[in-house]
Amino acid sequence: MSDSAAKSLSLRIRVSFPGFDLAVDQNIDLAGVTGLFGPSGSGKSTLLRAIAGFESAAEGTLRFGGDTWLETANSICVPPHQRPVGFVFQDARLFPHLDVAGNLHYSHSRSDRSDREISYEEVVSAFDLESLLQRNVNGLSGGERQRVAIGRTLLTQPGLLLLDEPLAALDVGRKSEILPYLEQLPKRFGIPTIYVSHAVNEMARLADDVVVLENGKICATGPASSILSHDNLQLSSMPFEAVTILHVTVVEHLHELHLTRVAHNGQHLTVPLIAGAANADSVRLSIRAGDVVLATTEPQGISVRNVLSGILTEVVPLEGSAFATVSVSIDGVPLKAQLTRHAIAELGLKPGIPVFALIKTASFDRSL
Numbered sequence: 001m002s003d004s005a006a007k008s009l010s011l012r013i014r015v016s017f018p019g020f021d022l023a024v025d026q027n028i029d030l031a032g033v034t035g036l037f038g039p040s041g042s043g044k045s046t047l048l049r050a051i052a053g054f055e056s057a058a059e060g061t062l063r064f065g066g067d068t069w070l071e072t073a074n075s076i077c078v079p080p081h082q083r084p085v086g087f088v089f090q091d092a093r094l095f096p097h098l099d100v101a102g103n104l105h106y107s108h109s110r111s112d113r114s115d116r117e118i119s120y121e122e123v124v125s126a127f128d129l130e131s132l133l134q135r136n137v138n139g140l141s142g143g144e145r146q147r148v149a150i151g152r153t154l155l156t157q158p159g160l161l162l163l164d165e166p167l168a169a170l171d172v173g174r175k176s177e178i179l180p181y182l183e184q185l186p187k188r189f190g191i192p193t194i195y196v197s198h199a200v201n202e203m204a205r206l207a208d209d210v211v212v213l214e215n216g217k218i219c220a221t222g223p224a225s226s227i228l229s230h231d232n233l234q235l236s237s238m239p240f241e242a243v244t245i246l247h248v249t250v251v252e253h254l255h256e257l258h259l260t261r262v263a264h265n266g267q268h269l270t271v272p273l274i275a276g277a278a279n280a281d282s283v284r285l286s287i288r289a290g291d292v293v294l295a296t297t298e299p300q301g302i303s304v305r306n307v308l309s310g311i312l313t314e315v316v317p318l319e320g321s322a323f324a325t326v327s328v329s330i331d332g333v334p335l336k337a338q339l340t341r342h343a344i345a346e347l348g349l350k351p352g353i354p355v356f357a358l359i360k361t362a363s364f365d366r367s368l
């Protein structure tokens with residue numbers, strides 16, 4: 001199965017709680033993974049719950065594809081179990097009295113779609129569940145529980161997948177274990193997905209598009225590469241460091257060095273081994289602005305292996321701080337660097353000058 005065509009989600013909804021209002025008026029084309037990003041308390045879970053039909057206080061209209069799920073003016077409210085939505089919570093919420101196989105079979109048997117597309121075997125294989133099938137779910141690690149939870153949800157044959165901070169309860173090591181499973185979802189199952197998180201690195205790794213929520217309102221939408229690199233985005237309640245997303249192609253694995261060489265247009269980078277990627281595969285890399293060093297001449301005798309040449313295009317001082325965000329065009333792709341204003345002044349960095357961007361291999365560590 002491959003990526004499906006974009007499905008339109010039309011949201012005109014309001015949810016009012018004492019002291020908090022969610023008010024969203026937005027059409028979103030859902031293709032691949034749409035990240036719903038925003039600080040804690042901004043209303044992400046409330047919005048997701050309203051989409052799934054769990055939020056009884058939701059008012060307004062909500063349409064997915066050609067179907068109306070909510071239209072309070074005409075007393076239409078499709079109950080959650082009649083919306084083809086798969087919801088994965090932060091805590092996996094498995095059935096404790098069933099083993100892993102039982103949890104999967106339960107969902108599979110309850111899906112009454114005659115055009116069943118996702119098979120039990122496919123889910124077991126995609127989430128490496130074979131060796132866990134007879135295990136009691138109480139004995140599973142947090143990461144294993146989430147693999148089962150996501151697999152189980154897929155077996156309900158959802159038309160829309162909603163993941164509410166599925167990694168939030170896991171420690172760093174477990175998070176990086178689960179990320180590859182999440183990464184493969186769009187290609188393997190082709191279900192439009194909304195992925196909620198307040199973590200920039202998860203957005204950078206998984207989201208194709210990002211919707212930013214702040215204080216119950218959508219304040220920005222766009223491709224992840226543009227939103228995360230701060231183009232036109234000021235998040236007053238959650239300042240975060242700009243991140244550049246690079247789409248690179250695998251050239252070769254240097255197994256004995258645990259490295260992978262990748263190409264970005266004509267230039268090469270060396271990154272920690274990307275297990276599971278074949279030569280010529282396209283891989284997404286992300287780089288935090290604070291991890292980029294700029295030089296005006298090509299440096300010699302340093303340990304940094306990755307040197308990209310480009311042209312400085314913009315310097316944006318960060319008000320009230322020591323820093324500025326600098327954009328460098330690397331073969332037309334804007335790479336963001338966070339430098340001190342002091343360094344910018346001393347080096348005479350300004351738009352139009354050629355520069356070398358230095359990035360340590362460790363900055364590309366996908367296990368962090």
Ligand code: ADP
Pocket residue numbers: 017018020038039040041042043044045046047
């Ligand atoms: P997020 O998922 O972005 O952290 P939430 O959607 O969980 O945010 O919550 C947004 C706001 O709505 C918070 O201030 C929260 O306290 C409030 N809220 C959420 N659910 C309820 C509820 N059932 N009753 C009252 N207030 C709620």
Ligand code: MG
Pocket residue numbers: 044045046165
């Ligand atoms: Mg939440």
